[in-house]
Amino acid sequence: MTTTPRQVVVTGLGAITPLGGDVATTWEGLLSGRSGVRRITEDWIEQLPVHIAAPLAVEPPLGRVEARTLDRSQQMALVAAREAWADAGSPEVDQERLAACVASGIGGVITLLTQHDVLREKGPRRVSPHLVPMLMPNGPASTVGLAFGAKAGVHAPVSACASGSEAIALALDIIRAGRADVVIAGGTEAAIAALPIAGFAQMQALSRRNDTPETASRPFDKARDGFVLGEGAAILVLEAAEHAAARGARVHGVLAGAGISSDAYHVAAPDPSGAGAARAVRAALRSASLEATDIIHINAHATSTPAGDLAEAVALRDALGDHLDEVVVTSTKSMTGHLLGAAGALEAVASILALRGRVVPATRNLDALDDEIALDVAVVDNRTIGTGAALSNSFGFGGHDVCLAFTS
Amino acid sequence: MSQDILAGLAAILEEVAGVDPADVTAEKTFIDDLDVDSLSMVEVVVAAEEKFSVKIPDDDVKSLKTVGDAVSYIQRAGVAA
Numbered sequence: 001m002t003t004t005p006r007q008v009v010v011t012g013l014g015a016i017t018p019l020g021g022d023v024a025t026t027w028e029g030l031l032s033g034r035s036g037v038r039r040i041t042e043d044w045i046e047q048l049p050v051h052i053a054a055p056l057a058v059e060p061p062l063g064r065v066e067a068r069t070l071d072r073s074q075q076m077a078l079v080a081a082r083e084a085w086a087d088a089g090s091p092e093v094d095q096e097r098l099a100a101c102v103a104s105g106i107g108g109v110i111t112l113l114t115q116h117d118v119l120r121e122k123g124p125r126r127v128s129p130h131l132v133p134m135l136m137p138n139g140p141a142s143t144v145g146l147a148f149g150a151k152a153g154v155h156a157p158v159s160a161c162a163s164g165s166e167a168i169a170l171a172l173d174i175i176r177a178g179r180a181d182v183v184i185a186g187g188t189e190a191a192i193a194a195l196p197i198a199g200f201a202q203m204q205a206l207s208r209r210n211d212t213p214e215t216a217s218r219p220f221d222k223a224r225d226g227f228v229l230g231e232g233a234a235i236l237v238l239e240a241a242e243h244a245a246a247r248g249a250r251v252h253g254v255l256a257g258a259g260i261s262s263d264a265y266h267v268a269a270p271d272p273s274g275a276g277a278a279r280a281v282r283a284a285l286r287s288a289s290l291e292a293t294d295i296i297h298i299n300a301h302a303t304s305t306p307a308g309d310l311a312e313a314v315a316l317r318d319a320l321g322d323h324l325d326e327v328v329v330t331s332t333k334s335m336t337g338h339l340l341g342a343a344g345a346l347e348a349v350a351s352i353l354a355l356r357g358r359v360v361p362a363t364r365n366l367d368a369l370d371d372e373i374a375l376d377v378a379v380v381d382n383r384t385i386g387t388g389a390a391l392s393n394s395f396g397f398g399g400h401d402v403c404l405a406f407t408s
Numbered sequence: 409m410s411q412d413i414l415a416g417l418a419a420i421l422e423e424v425a426g427v428d429p430a431d432v433t434a435e436k437t438f439i440d441d442l443d444v445d446s447l448s449m450v451e452v453v454v455a456a457e458e459k460f461s462v463k464i465p466d467d468d469v470k471s472l473k474t475v476g477d478a479v480s481y482i483q484r485a486g487v488a489a
Contacts, residue, residue: 063426065425066426068424069447069448128451130448
């Protein structure tokens with residue numbers, strides 16, 4: 001016997017990104033094809049082989065005292081969560097039915113690095129008593145949970161660049177299982193610092209187009225040479241449909257399903273067969289009770305790495321077959337860079353707004369599609385779409401594959 | 409002397425926890441009246457050690473309930489040093 005799962009709707013959106021300090025500015029940036037990638041001018045960048053990144057367009061608007069006990073990733077999560085909560089109408093919610101799922105891929109690495117300097121230069125007595133809450137990877141979830149009084153659970157699934165999507169998938173499970181009625185869910189990442197950039201560069205994962213930053217993130221392009229590290233946060237307010245209806249909430253879209261799988265292939269390299277990713281896509285369709293033919297848009301993971309983009313294209317063909325030719329694909333990262341643990345959450349926001357506005361932002365910098373990639377990617381002009389379902393993929397180091405399914 | 413210490417503590421509390429210096433008077437408790445949590449209290453203590461050139465061992469911190477307790481402690485520790 002099967003029962004229809006509780007429907008989960010999206011009632012609030014928030015973001016702080018390389019394109020803007022809120023959802024409206026970020027979406028306008030995506031629709032106008034702006035790049036958030038810049039040359040980093042701080043002294044520490046000089047020693048590195050990579051001189052570009054996608055920092056926030058505006059600093060988190062928090063007071064000095066509020067900001068000083070929060071890691072940058074926590075500050076960004078709080079700003080995005082406040083926007084999302086206000087966008088949802090600042091609902092009166094039973095706190096014991098409110099949860100938070102806010103992920104970060106790396107955690108408070110900037111705090112860790114700064115405080116390590118304090119330890120070496122000034123000794124242990126000067127290390128901040130806020131160090132541990134600021135660096136722990138569940139810190140942003142805790143920050144958001146405390147801010148809104150979430151008492152049904154505070155969670156931080158950590159799966160590298162799939163973390164933000166996995167947080168949203170977990171929120172779906174929590175609401176479907178009846179453990180909460182409202183979940184504040186998303187991801188955040190603040191890792192633009194010398195050590196993380198050096199580490200990603202040593203993995204040969206980053207673009208080295210230092211002289212032309214705005215062209216560096218070029219998913220699916222023949223000449224792509226790696227991703228661009230970005231920072232930011234995106235948060236969704238997810239709500240049981242009956243709960244949203246009872247309070248007359250405005251609904252942005254429906255989180256129809258989610259699929260999670262793992263490659264068990266390599267810690268960093270994607271499985272070139274795309275098998276794991278394809279299983280995540282199929283699982284998302286099943287979870288959403290959708291057929292492949294219902295899909296009209298895919299917000300691809302598409303980070304601009306040579307191996308990753310190709311494996312994703314193979315996976316999508318495997319999962320959707322010939323119908324893939326009817327699907328409009330885009331890469332948000334061509335404009336925002338790669339927000340790691342926040343990427344899936346930001347791309348969930350973009351997917352929902354695309355369905356809602358019936359428009360898919362064009363992918364930047366796709367001058368010549370890779371011959372081995374058979375996808376209909378929106379380029380140059382934004383693409384009008386009809387009504388239907390959208391998928392958003394996220395994959396992470398560790399072999400994590402997550403696919404979210406949305407309907408309007 | 410104790411007025412200087414009080415003013416110095418008020419400046420630290422403003423920096424660390426955003427406490428209005430006008431609220432910092434001898435009878436106020438750090439935690440209940442001034443809303444300084446246990447983590448920020450550690451910062452206050454470390455900053456006070458530096459500002460007044462005294463040592464405030466961790467074991468002594470829990471006896472410092474009010475601003476007045478801290479002023480007296482720092483005054484005594486300063487004389488002892």
